[in-house]
Amino acid sequence: MTTALSPGTLGIDAAPSAPGPIPFSRLVRVEWAKATDTRAARWLLALVAVSTAGIMLVPVLAPTSFDQTYASYLRVAALGLSILLPVVAILMFTGEWSQRGVMTTFTQEPRRIRVVNAKLAVSLVLGGAGAVFGGLVTVAGLGLAAASGRALEANPSVGTSTSYLLYVLLNVLAAAALGALLQNSAAAVAASFALPAAFALLGTASTLVSEWIDMSTPWNWVLENDWGGHVPQILVSVLFWVAVPLAAGVVRTIRRDVS
Protein backbone atom coordinates (compact mmCIF):
# COMPACT_ATOMS: atom_id res chain seq x y z
CA MET A 1 0.00 0.00 0.00
CA THR A 2 1.29 3.43 -0.88
CA THR A 3 0.18 6.49 0.98
CA ALA A 4 2.58 9.01 -0.47
CA LEU A 5 0.90 10.52 -3.48
CA SER A 6 2.55 13.08 -5.63
CA PRO A 7 0.11 15.49 -7.24
CA GLY A 8 1.05 14.35 -10.70
CA THR A 9 0.07 10.78 -9.96
CA LEU A 10 -3.35 11.90 -8.86
CA GLY A 11 -3.53 13.98 -11.97
CA ILE A 12 -5.22 16.94 -10.37
CA ASP A 13 -2.39 19.41 -10.66
CA ALA A 14 -1.99 18.82 -14.33
CA ALA A 15 -3.97 21.38 -16.28
CA PRO A 16 -7.30 19.77 -17.14
CA SER A 17 -6.82 18.71 -20.73
CA ALA A 18 -10.56 18.67 -21.49
CA PRO A 19 -10.55 15.28 -23.18
CA GLY A 20 -12.84 14.95 -26.13
CA PRO A 21 -15.83 12.65 -26.36
CA ILE A 22 -15.29 8.90 -26.35
CA PRO A 23 -14.96 7.76 -29.98
CA PHE A 24 -17.60 5.24 -31.07
CA SER A 25 -14.90 2.82 -32.19
CA ARG A 26 -13.54 2.76 -28.65
CA LEU A 27 -17.00 2.03 -27.25
CA VAL A 28 -17.34 -0.87 -29.68
CA ARG A 29 -13.91 -2.28 -28.80
CA VAL A 30 -14.64 -2.11 -25.08
CA GLU A 31 -18.07 -3.70 -25.52
CA TRP A 32 -16.47 -6.45 -27.59
CA ALA A 33 -13.95 -7.07 -24.80
CA LYS A 34 -16.69 -7.15 -22.19
CA ALA A 35 -18.73 -9.61 -24.25
CA THR A 36 -15.86 -12.04 -24.67
CA ASP A 37 -13.42 -11.70 -21.78
CA THR A 38 -15.16 -13.60 -18.98
CA ARG A 39 -15.02 -17.32 -18.37
CA ALA A 40 -18.81 -17.58 -18.67
CA ALA A 41 -18.79 -15.80 -22.04
CA ARG A 42 -16.04 -18.04 -23.40
CA TRP A 43 -17.85 -21.19 -22.30
CA LEU A 44 -20.99 -19.98 -24.00
CA LEU A 45 -19.12 -19.19 -27.24
CA ALA A 46 -17.50 -22.63 -27.09
CA LEU A 47 -20.96 -24.16 -26.66
CA VAL A 48 -22.20 -22.25 -29.73
CA ALA A 49 -19.33 -23.74 -31.72
CA VAL A 50 -19.81 -27.25 -30.36
CA SER A 51 -23.59 -27.26 -30.86
CA THR A 52 -23.29 -25.92 -34.42
CA ALA A 53 -20.68 -28.53 -35.29
CA GLY A 54 -22.71 -31.23 -33.54
CA ILE A 55 -25.92 -30.47 -35.39
CA MET A 56 -24.01 -30.66 -38.66
CA LEU A 57 -23.54 -34.36 -38.00
CA VAL A 58 -27.27 -34.88 -38.51
CA PRO A 59 -27.36 -34.45 -42.33
CA VAL A 60 -24.02 -36.23 -42.55
CA LEU A 61 -25.27 -39.26 -40.63
CA ALA A 62 -28.88 -39.26 -41.84
CA PRO A 63 -28.50 -38.64 -45.57
CA THR A 64 -31.99 -39.86 -46.45
CA SER A 65 -33.72 -37.09 -44.48
CA PHE A 66 -31.74 -34.19 -45.93
CA ASP A 67 -31.03 -32.93 -49.40
CA GLN A 68 -27.35 -33.48 -49.89
CA THR A 69 -26.75 -29.95 -51.12
CA TYR A 70 -24.75 -26.91 -50.04
CA ALA A 71 -27.93 -24.92 -49.45
CA SER A 72 -29.44 -27.64 -47.31
CA TYR A 73 -26.30 -28.06 -45.20
CA LEU A 74 -26.01 -24.30 -44.78
CA ARG A 75 -29.57 -24.23 -43.46
CA VAL A 76 -28.59 -26.79 -40.84
CA ALA A 77 -25.69 -24.56 -39.77
CA ALA A 78 -28.08 -21.60 -39.53
CA LEU A 79 -30.46 -23.55 -37.29
CA GLY A 80 -27.54 -24.66 -35.12
CA LEU A 81 -26.32 -21.08 -34.74
CA SER A 82 -29.78 -19.76 -33.96
CA ILE A 83 -30.05 -21.84 -30.79
CA LEU A 84 -27.29 -20.37 -28.64
CA LEU A 85 -25.74 -17.45 -30.52
CA PRO A 86 -28.80 -15.30 -29.68
CA VAL A 87 -28.18 -16.03 -26.01
CA VAL A 88 -24.76 -14.40 -26.32
CA ALA A 89 -26.44 -11.28 -27.69
CA ILE A 90 -29.07 -11.31 -24.95
CA LEU A 91 -26.46 -11.52 -22.20
CA MET A 92 -24.51 -8.64 -23.69
CA PHE A 93 -27.57 -6.44 -23.11
CA THR A 94 -28.83 -7.91 -19.85
CA GLY A 95 -25.62 -8.94 -18.10
CA GLU A 96 -24.68 -5.46 -17.03
CA TRP A 97 -28.08 -4.87 -15.47
CA SER A 98 -27.87 -8.17 -13.58
CA GLN A 99 -24.29 -7.54 -12.42
CA ARG A 100 -25.03 -3.82 -12.10
CA GLY A 101 -22.09 -2.93 -14.28
CA VAL A 102 -24.40 -0.35 -15.84
CA MET A 103 -23.37 1.89 -12.95
CA THR A 104 -19.87 1.99 -14.39
CA THR A 105 -20.83 1.90 -18.05
CA PHE A 106 -23.45 4.64 -17.90
CA THR A 107 -21.26 6.92 -15.82
CA GLN A 108 -18.38 6.48 -18.25
CA GLU A 109 -20.68 7.17 -21.18
CA PRO A 110 -23.89 8.83 -19.98
CA ARG A 111 -25.23 9.07 -23.54
CA ARG A 112 -26.76 5.62 -23.15
CA ILE A 113 -27.90 5.40 -26.77
CA ARG A 114 -24.24 5.25 -27.78
CA VAL A 115 -23.69 2.28 -25.49
CA VAL A 116 -26.73 0.53 -26.97
CA ASN A 117 -25.45 1.23 -30.49
CA ALA A 118 -22.01 -0.14 -29.61
CA LYS A 119 -23.58 -3.31 -28.23
CA LEU A 120 -25.65 -3.65 -31.41
CA ALA A 121 -22.51 -3.28 -33.49
CA VAL A 122 -20.80 -6.00 -31.45
CA SER A 123 -23.90 -8.21 -31.84
CA LEU A 124 -23.65 -7.84 -35.61
CA VAL A 125 -19.94 -8.62 -35.58
CA LEU A 126 -20.59 -11.68 -33.41
CA GLY A 127 -23.41 -12.74 -35.72
CA GLY A 128 -21.16 -12.30 -38.75
CA ALA A 129 -18.34 -14.24 -37.14
CA GLY A 130 -20.81 -16.96 -36.16
CA ALA A 131 -22.09 -17.12 -39.74
CA VAL A 132 -18.55 -17.49 -41.08
CA PHE A 133 -17.89 -20.24 -38.57
CA GLY A 134 -21.17 -21.91 -39.62
CA GLY A 135 -20.02 -21.69 -43.24
CA LEU A 136 -16.77 -23.46 -42.36
CA VAL A 137 -18.70 -26.15 -40.49
CA THR A 138 -20.93 -26.54 -43.56
CA VAL A 139 -17.91 -27.06 -45.79
CA ALA A 140 -16.50 -29.57 -43.30
CA GLY A 141 -19.84 -31.41 -43.21
CA LEU A 142 -20.01 -31.54 -47.00
CA GLY A 143 -16.41 -32.77 -47.03
CA LEU A 144 -17.28 -35.58 -44.63
CA ALA A 145 -20.29 -36.53 -46.70
CA ALA A 146 -18.21 -36.53 -49.89
CA ALA A 147 -15.52 -38.62 -48.22
CA SER A 148 -18.13 -41.28 -47.51
CA GLY A 149 -18.62 -41.53 -51.25
CA ARG A 150 -21.96 -39.75 -51.39
CA ALA A 151 -23.10 -37.88 -54.50
CA LEU A 152 -23.36 -34.19 -53.52
CA GLU A 153 -24.76 -31.17 -55.20
CA ALA A 154 -22.30 -28.43 -54.35
CA ASN A 155 -24.31 -25.41 -55.45
CA PRO A 156 -23.04 -22.41 -53.52
CA SER A 157 -24.48 -19.11 -54.69
CA VAL A 158 -24.24 -15.54 -53.55
CA GLY A 159 -27.99 -15.45 -52.94
CA THR A 160 -27.97 -18.53 -50.72
CA SER A 161 -25.03 -17.29 -48.71
CA THR A 162 -26.41 -13.76 -48.31
CA SER A 163 -29.79 -15.04 -47.18
CA TYR A 164 -28.07 -17.33 -44.70
CA LEU A 165 -26.05 -14.43 -43.28
CA LEU A 166 -29.17 -12.28 -43.06
CA TYR A 167 -31.03 -15.05 -41.22
CA VAL A 168 -28.27 -15.41 -38.63
CA LEU A 169 -28.04 -11.64 -38.12
CA LEU A 170 -31.83 -11.33 -37.77
CA ASN A 171 -31.82 -13.97 -35.06
CA VAL A 172 -29.04 -12.17 -33.21
CA LEU A 173 -30.77 -8.80 -33.55
CA ALA A 174 -34.12 -10.17 -32.32
CA ALA A 175 -32.31 -11.51 -29.26
CA ALA A 176 -30.48 -8.23 -28.72
CA ALA A 177 -33.80 -6.39 -28.92
CA LEU A 178 -35.35 -8.70 -26.34
CA GLY A 179 -32.37 -8.23 -24.05
CA ALA A 180 -32.47 -4.45 -24.42
CA LEU A 181 -36.18 -4.46 -23.65
CA LEU A 182 -36.33 -6.88 -20.70
CA GLN A 183 -32.95 -6.02 -19.11
CA ASN A 184 -33.00 -9.25 -17.15
CA SER A 185 -30.96 -12.26 -18.21
CA ALA A 186 -33.27 -15.02 -17.04
CA ALA A 187 -36.44 -13.38 -18.33
CA ALA A 188 -34.94 -12.51 -21.72
CA VAL A 189 -33.42 -15.96 -22.33
CA ALA A 190 -36.67 -17.65 -21.32
CA ALA A 191 -38.66 -15.28 -23.54
CA SER A 192 -36.35 -15.87 -26.50
CA PHE A 193 -37.26 -19.55 -26.41
CA ALA A 194 -40.87 -19.27 -25.26
CA LEU A 195 -42.13 -16.44 -27.48
CA PRO A 196 -41.23 -17.98 -30.87
CA ALA A 197 -42.72 -21.27 -29.68
CA ALA A 198 -45.88 -19.52 -28.51
CA PHE A 199 -46.30 -17.71 -31.83
CA ALA A 200 -45.62 -20.91 -33.74
CA LEU A 201 -48.45 -22.46 -31.78
CA LEU A 202 -50.71 -19.49 -32.51
CA GLY A 203 -49.66 -19.81 -36.13
CA THR A 204 -51.19 -23.26 -36.35
CA ALA A 205 -54.54 -21.66 -35.55
CA SER A 206 -54.20 -18.56 -37.72
CA THR A 207 -52.47 -18.14 -41.05
CA LEU A 208 -52.38 -14.42 -40.35
CA VAL A 209 -50.00 -15.11 -37.44
CA SER A 210 -48.06 -17.86 -39.19
CA GLU A 211 -47.39 -15.85 -42.35
CA TRP A 212 -46.92 -12.37 -40.94
CA ILE A 213 -45.48 -12.78 -37.45
CA ASP A 214 -44.34 -16.27 -36.49
CA MET A 215 -40.62 -16.55 -37.08
CA SER A 216 -40.70 -20.04 -38.49
CA THR A 217 -42.48 -19.12 -41.73
CA PRO A 218 -41.34 -15.64 -42.80
CA TRP A 219 -37.82 -16.07 -41.48
CA ASN A 220 -37.51 -19.40 -43.24
CA TRP A 221 -38.34 -17.63 -46.47
CA VAL A 222 -35.31 -15.49 -45.76
CA LEU A 223 -33.14 -18.51 -44.99
CA GLU A 224 -34.30 -20.33 -48.09
CA ASN A 225 -33.75 -17.26 -50.22
CA ASP A 226 -37.40 -17.43 -51.16
CA TRP A 227 -38.31 -13.75 -51.37
CA GLY A 228 -40.83 -13.94 -54.18
CA GLY A 229 -44.13 -12.47 -52.98
CA HIS A 230 -43.04 -12.67 -49.36
CA VAL A 231 -41.31 -9.34 -48.86
CA PRO A 232 -44.22 -7.62 -47.02
CA GLN A 233 -44.66 -10.56 -44.65
CA ILE A 234 -40.94 -10.69 -43.96
CA LEU A 235 -40.81 -6.96 -43.27
CA VAL A 236 -43.78 -7.10 -40.88
CA SER A 237 -42.23 -10.01 -39.03
CA VAL A 238 -38.88 -8.21 -38.70
CA LEU A 239 -40.73 -5.16 -37.49
CA PHE A 240 -42.44 -7.29 -34.87
CA TRP A 241 -39.39 -9.20 -33.62
CA VAL A 242 -36.61 -6.66 -34.11
CA ALA A 243 -37.60 -3.05 -34.76
CA VAL A 244 -40.40 -2.60 -32.24
CA PRO A 245 -38.81 -4.33 -29.24
CA LEU A 246 -35.49 -2.66 -30.02
CA ALA A 247 -37.04 0.80 -30.14
CA ALA A 248 -38.89 0.14 -26.90
CA GLY A 249 -35.71 -1.26 -25.38
CA VAL A 250 -33.72 1.83 -26.31
CA VAL A 251 -36.33 4.09 -24.74
CA ARG A 252 -36.42 1.96 -21.59
CA THR A 253 -32.62 1.84 -21.36
CA ILE A 254 -32.33 5.59 -21.67
CA ARG A 255 -35.07 6.34 -19.15
CA ARG A 256 -34.44 3.68 -16.52
CA ASP A 257 -33.10 4.83 -13.16
CA VAL A 258 -30.06 2.85 -12.05
CA SER A 259 -30.68 2.34 -8.38
Added chain:
Amino acid sequence: MITTTALTKSYKQTPVVRDVSLRCEPGTITGFLGANGAGKSTTLKMIVGLVRPDRGTAAIDGRPFVELPNPTRVVGMLLDASAMHSGRSGRATLTIAARLAGVHTRRVEYLLDLVGLADAAEKRVGTYSLGMRQRLGIAQALVGEPQALILDEPANGLDPEGIAWMRTLLRDFADHGGTVLLSSHLLHEVQATADHLVVISAGAVVAAGRLDDLLTSTTILVRSPDPGALAAALQAARIDYVAGPGEALTVDVSGGRVTTEVLAGVARDNHVLLTELRPSETNGLEQLFFSLTAAKAAPAQEAAA
Protein backbone atom coordinates in the same frame (compact mmCIF):
# COMPACT_ATOMS: atom_id res chain seq x y z
CA MET B 1 -16.72 21.88 -8.04
CA ILE B 2 -19.88 19.89 -7.46
CA THR B 3 -23.17 21.73 -7.06
CA THR B 4 -26.79 20.74 -6.81
CA THR B 5 -29.84 22.91 -6.59
CA ALA B 6 -33.09 21.69 -5.08
CA LEU B 7 -32.71 18.08 -6.21
CA THR B 8 -35.98 16.29 -5.61
CA LYS B 9 -36.98 12.70 -6.26
CA SER B 10 -39.94 10.53 -5.35
CA TYR B 11 -40.43 6.83 -5.86
CA LYS B 12 -44.09 5.86 -6.12
CA GLN B 13 -45.22 9.09 -4.48
CA THR B 14 -42.85 8.57 -1.54
CA PRO B 15 -40.38 11.44 -1.42
CA VAL B 16 -36.83 10.13 -1.18
CA VAL B 17 -34.90 13.34 -1.74
CA ARG B 18 -36.36 16.79 -1.08
CA ASP B 19 -34.81 20.06 -2.25
CA VAL B 20 -31.23 19.02 -1.64
CA SER B 21 -28.76 21.76 -2.50
CA LEU B 22 -25.05 21.12 -2.11
CA ARG B 23 -21.91 23.01 -2.95
CA CYS B 24 -18.56 21.22 -2.79
CA GLU B 25 -15.56 23.46 -3.39
CA PRO B 26 -12.20 22.39 -4.79
CA GLY B 27 -9.72 21.66 -2.03
CA THR B 28 -12.35 20.45 0.41
CA ILE B 29 -13.81 17.17 1.54
CA THR B 30 -17.55 17.35 2.06
CA GLY B 31 -19.09 14.70 4.24
CA PHE B 32 -22.66 13.78 3.35
CA LEU B 33 -24.01 12.36 6.56
CA GLY B 34 -27.28 10.60 7.13
CA ALA B 35 -28.84 7.45 8.47
CA ASN B 36 -29.39 4.52 6.11
CA GLY B 37 -32.27 5.33 3.81
CA ALA B 38 -31.97 9.09 4.33
CA GLY B 39 -31.52 9.68 0.58
CA LYS B 40 -27.74 9.93 0.30
CA SER B 41 -27.24 7.35 -2.47
CA THR B 42 -30.17 8.62 -4.50
CA THR B 43 -28.76 12.15 -4.32
CA LEU B 44 -25.32 11.00 -5.47
CA LYS B 45 -26.87 9.00 -8.31
CA MET B 46 -28.80 12.05 -9.45
CA ILE B 47 -25.54 14.02 -9.58
CA VAL B 48 -24.01 11.48 -11.96
CA GLY B 49 -27.06 10.98 -14.14
CA LEU B 50 -27.92 7.43 -13.09
CA VAL B 51 -31.20 8.58 -11.58
CA ARG B 52 -33.16 11.39 -13.16
CA PRO B 53 -34.47 13.95 -10.67
CA ASP B 54 -38.12 14.97 -10.63
CA ARG B 55 -36.93 18.52 -10.10
CA GLY B 56 -33.66 20.35 -9.53
CA THR B 57 -30.29 20.26 -11.21
CA ALA B 58 -26.79 19.05 -10.54
CA ALA B 59 -23.57 20.20 -12.14
CA ILE B 60 -19.89 19.36 -12.18
CA ASP B 61 -17.82 22.47 -12.85
CA GLY B 62 -20.98 24.16 -14.00
CA ARG B 63 -22.04 21.50 -16.51
CA PRO B 64 -24.61 18.74 -16.07
CA PHE B 65 -22.82 15.41 -15.70
CA VAL B 66 -24.52 13.92 -18.76
CA GLU B 67 -23.11 16.71 -20.92
CA LEU B 68 -19.50 15.99 -19.99
CA PRO B 69 -17.83 14.51 -23.08
CA ASN B 70 -15.79 11.99 -21.09
CA PRO B 71 -17.14 12.26 -17.56
CA THR B 72 -14.75 10.00 -15.69
CA ARG B 73 -11.87 12.26 -16.75
CA VAL B 74 -13.54 14.98 -14.69
CA VAL B 75 -15.17 13.17 -11.80
CA GLY B 76 -14.40 9.71 -10.50
CA MET B 77 -16.94 7.80 -8.48
CA LEU B 78 -17.45 4.81 -6.30
CA LEU B 79 -21.16 4.25 -5.84
CA ASP B 80 -21.43 0.54 -5.14
CA ALA B 81 -18.41 -1.68 -4.75
CA SER B 82 -20.53 -4.76 -5.38
CA ALA B 83 -21.59 -3.46 -8.81
CA MET B 84 -18.70 -5.05 -10.65
CA HIS B 85 -18.70 -8.13 -12.81
CA SER B 86 -17.70 -10.99 -10.53
CA GLY B 87 -16.22 -12.99 -13.41
CA ARG B 88 -13.58 -10.44 -14.31
CA SER B 89 -10.21 -9.98 -12.62
CA GLY B 90 -9.34 -6.82 -10.78
CA ARG B 91 -6.87 -5.87 -13.48
CA ALA B 92 -9.38 -6.55 -16.29
CA THR B 93 -11.99 -4.42 -14.51
CA LEU B 94 -9.61 -1.48 -14.29
CA THR B 95 -8.28 -2.01 -17.80
CA ILE B 96 -11.77 -1.77 -19.28
CA ALA B 97 -12.42 1.45 -17.36
CA ALA B 98 -9.03 2.85 -18.42
CA ARG B 99 -9.55 1.99 -22.09
CA LEU B 100 -13.00 3.54 -22.15
CA ALA B 101 -11.72 6.69 -20.44
CA GLY B 102 -8.82 6.81 -22.89
CA VAL B 103 -6.14 6.56 -20.21
CA HIS B 104 -2.91 4.66 -20.73
CA THR B 105 -3.17 1.16 -19.27
CA ARG B 106 0.10 1.83 -17.43
CA ARG B 107 -2.09 3.69 -14.98
CA VAL B 108 -3.86 0.41 -14.15
CA GLU B 109 -0.64 -1.04 -12.74
CA TYR B 110 0.02 2.12 -10.79
CA LEU B 111 -3.49 2.10 -9.31
CA LEU B 112 -3.38 -1.60 -8.42
CA ASP B 113 -0.23 -0.85 -6.50
CA LEU B 114 -1.73 2.27 -4.92
CA VAL B 115 -4.73 0.45 -3.50
CA GLY B 116 -2.72 -2.60 -2.45
CA LEU B 117 -4.26 -5.06 -4.90
CA ALA B 118 -1.20 -5.77 -7.04
CA ASP B 119 -0.92 -9.30 -5.63
CA ALA B 120 -4.61 -10.02 -6.16
CA ALA B 121 -4.85 -8.38 -9.60
CA GLU B 122 -5.33 -11.66 -11.47
CA LYS B 123 -7.98 -13.00 -9.10
CA ARG B 124 -11.61 -12.71 -10.11
CA VAL B 125 -13.58 -9.96 -8.40
CA GLY B 126 -16.06 -12.59 -7.23
CA THR B 127 -13.39 -13.95 -4.90
CA TYR B 128 -12.61 -10.52 -3.40
CA SER B 129 -13.66 -9.54 0.11
CA LEU B 130 -15.83 -6.44 0.48
CA GLY B 131 -12.76 -4.48 1.56
CA MET B 132 -10.87 -5.54 -1.57
CA ARG B 133 -13.81 -4.58 -3.77
CA GLN B 134 -13.89 -1.24 -2.03
CA ARG B 135 -10.20 -0.73 -2.80
CA LEU B 136 -10.79 -1.74 -6.41
CA GLY B 137 -13.68 0.69 -6.54
CA ILE B 138 -11.45 3.50 -5.28
CA ALA B 139 -8.87 2.59 -7.93
CA GLN B 140 -11.58 2.66 -10.58
CA ALA B 141 -12.73 6.07 -9.36
CA LEU B 142 -9.19 7.37 -9.85
CA VAL B 143 -8.70 5.81 -13.29
CA GLY B 144 -9.55 8.90 -15.32
CA GLU B 145 -7.26 11.22 -13.31
CA PRO B 146 -10.31 13.20 -12.19
CA GLN B 147 -10.46 16.55 -10.42
CA ALA B 148 -13.40 15.46 -8.28
CA LEU B 149 -14.44 12.31 -6.45
CA ILE B 150 -17.91 11.14 -5.44
CA LEU B 151 -17.80 8.23 -3.03
CA ASP B 152 -20.78 6.45 -1.48
CA GLU B 153 -19.84 4.93 1.87
CA PRO B 154 -16.20 4.41 0.88
CA ALA B 155 -15.21 3.14 4.33
CA ASN B 156 -17.60 0.19 4.10
CA GLY B 157 -15.79 -3.08 4.61
CA LEU B 158 -12.36 -1.51 5.03
CA ASP B 159 -10.32 -2.52 8.05
CA PRO B 160 -9.01 0.21 10.39
CA GLU B 161 -5.70 0.33 8.51
CA GLY B 162 -7.57 0.64 5.22
CA ILE B 163 -9.75 3.41 6.58
CA ALA B 164 -6.69 5.35 7.75
CA TRP B 165 -5.10 4.85 4.33
CA MET B 166 -8.21 6.09 2.57
CA ARG B 167 -8.41 9.19 4.75
CA THR B 168 -4.82 10.05 3.88
CA LEU B 169 -5.51 9.51 0.22
CA LEU B 170 -8.61 11.71 0.21
CA ARG B 171 -6.88 14.42 2.25
CA ASP B 172 -4.00 14.38 -0.22
CA PHE B 173 -6.41 14.56 -3.13
CA ALA B 174 -8.20 17.57 -1.63
CA ASP B 175 -4.93 19.26 -0.63
CA HIS B 176 -3.91 19.17 -4.27
CA GLY B 177 -7.04 21.01 -5.30
CA GLY B 178 -9.39 18.08 -5.74
CA THR B 179 -13.05 18.15 -4.73
CA VAL B 180 -14.35 15.27 -2.64
CA LEU B 181 -17.95 14.43 -1.81
CA LEU B 182 -18.34 11.34 0.33
CA SER B 183 -21.34 9.89 2.07
CA SER B 184 -21.41 8.01 5.31
CA HIS B 185 -23.82 6.90 7.96
CA LEU B 186 -20.96 6.80 10.48
CA LEU B 187 -20.47 9.98 12.46
CA HIS B 188 -16.91 9.44 13.54
CA GLU B 189 -15.94 8.56 9.99
CA VAL B 190 -17.14 11.90 8.65
CA GLN B 191 -15.71 13.72 11.65
CA ALA B 192 -12.29 12.27 10.96
CA THR B 193 -12.30 12.78 7.21
CA ALA B 194 -14.37 15.77 6.15
CA ASP B 195 -13.94 19.48 6.62
CA HIS B 196 -17.42 20.38 5.41
CA LEU B 197 -20.57 18.67 6.39
CA VAL B 198 -24.05 18.23 5.02
CA VAL B 199 -26.49 16.31 7.19
CA ILE B 200 -29.49 14.76 5.50
CA SER B 201 -32.50 13.28 7.20
CA ALA B 202 -35.59 11.82 5.56
CA GLY B 203 -34.44 13.21 2.22
CA ALA B 204 -33.90 16.81 3.30
CA VAL B 205 -30.79 18.73 4.32
CA VAL B 206 -31.07 19.54 8.02
CA ALA B 207 -27.64 21.07 8.58
CA ALA B 208 -24.75 22.21 6.43
CA GLY B 209 -21.56 24.11 6.97
CA ARG B 210 -17.97 23.88 8.08
CA LEU B 211 -17.35 21.02 10.44
CA ASP B 212 -15.66 23.31 12.98
CA ASP B 213 -18.63 25.66 13.07
CA LEU B 214 -21.11 22.85 13.46
CA LEU B 215 -19.11 21.36 16.29
CA THR B 216 -18.68 24.57 18.28
CA SER B 217 -20.15 24.17 21.72
CA THR B 218 -23.25 26.25 22.38
CA THR B 219 -23.32 25.93 26.16
CA ILE B 220 -21.01 26.97 28.99
CA LEU B 221 -20.66 25.16 32.26
CA VAL B 222 -20.34 27.32 35.40
CA ARG B 223 -19.59 25.89 38.82
CA SER B 224 -19.55 27.55 42.20
CA PRO B 225 -19.27 26.17 45.75
CA ASP B 226 -22.44 28.22 46.33
CA PRO B 227 -24.79 27.28 43.47
CA GLY B 228 -27.71 29.16 45.01
CA ALA B 229 -25.83 32.45 44.98
CA LEU B 230 -24.66 31.79 41.42
CA ALA B 231 -28.22 31.06 40.27
CA ALA B 232 -29.46 34.25 41.88
CA ALA B 233 -26.71 36.25 40.22
CA LEU B 234 -27.54 34.82 36.80
CA GLN B 235 -31.23 35.52 37.29
CA ALA B 236 -30.43 39.10 38.25
CA ALA B 237 -28.39 39.46 35.05
CA ARG B 238 -31.22 37.88 33.05
CA ILE B 239 -29.08 35.02 31.86
CA ASP B 240 -30.93 31.77 31.19
CA TYR B 241 -29.47 28.64 32.68
CA VAL B 242 -30.38 25.11 33.56
CA ALA B 243 -29.23 23.24 36.63
CA GLY B 244 -26.73 20.48 36.14
CA PRO B 245 -24.67 18.57 35.56
CA GLY B 246 -24.37 17.89 39.28
CA GLU B 247 -24.05 21.10 41.31
CA ALA B 248 -22.95 23.05 38.24
CA LEU B 249 -25.15 25.19 36.00
CA THR B 250 -25.27 25.16 32.22
CA VAL B 251 -25.76 28.41 30.33
CA ASP B 252 -26.98 28.59 26.74
CA VAL B 253 -24.73 30.92 24.79
CA SER B 254 -26.00 30.26 21.27
CA GLY B 255 -27.34 33.84 21.02
CA GLY B 256 -23.81 35.21 21.21
CA ARG B 257 -24.65 37.72 23.95
CA VAL B 258 -23.26 35.61 26.77
CA THR B 259 -19.60 34.62 26.85
CA THR B 260 -17.30 33.21 29.50
CA GLU B 261 -16.13 36.77 30.04
CA VAL B 262 -19.66 38.01 30.70
CA LEU B 263 -20.28 35.17 33.15
CA ALA B 264 -17.02 35.83 34.98
CA GLY B 265 -18.01 39.49 35.26
CA VAL B 266 -21.44 38.64 36.69
CA ALA B 267 -19.78 36.38 39.26
CA ARG B 268 -17.28 39.07 40.24
CA ASP B 269 -19.95 41.76 40.54
CA ASN B 270 -21.99 39.50 42.83
CA HIS B 271 -18.99 38.23 44.78
CA VAL B 272 -19.68 34.65 43.82
CA LEU B 273 -16.68 32.37 43.76
CA LEU B 274 -16.30 30.34 40.56
CA THR B 275 -14.38 27.07 40.50
CA GLU B 276 -15.14 26.14 36.93
CA LEU B 277 -16.03 28.15 33.82
CA ARG B 278 -15.67 26.48 30.43
CA PRO B 279 -17.50 25.41 27.26
CA SER B 280 -19.53 22.26 27.92
CA GLU B 281 -18.09 19.06 26.63
CA THR B 282 -20.21 17.77 23.85
CA ASN B 283 -20.24 14.57 21.97
CA GLY B 284 -19.59 16.76 18.99
CA LEU B 285 -21.17 15.56 15.85
CA GLU B 286 -22.93 12.72 17.55
CA GLN B 287 -25.06 15.06 19.62
CA LEU B 288 -25.70 17.21 16.57
CA PHE B 289 -26.49 14.22 14.42
CA PHE B 290 -28.98 12.72 16.80
CA SER B 291 -30.65 16.00 17.64
CA LEU B 292 -31.01 16.84 13.97
CA THR B 293 -32.08 13.50 12.65
CA ALA B 294 -34.48 13.04 15.56
CA ALA B 295 -36.18 16.28 14.55
CA LYS B 296 -37.75 14.42 11.62
CA ALA B 297 -36.28 16.63 8.98
CA ALA B 298 -37.43 20.12 9.71
CA PRO B 299 -37.59 22.31 6.60
CA ALA B 300 -34.12 22.61 5.16
CA GLN B 301 -33.98 26.40 4.98
CA GLU B 302 -34.58 26.85 8.69
CA ALA B 303 -32.05 24.30 9.83
CA ALA B 304 -29.33 24.90 7.31
CA ALA B 305 -26.39 26.75 8.79
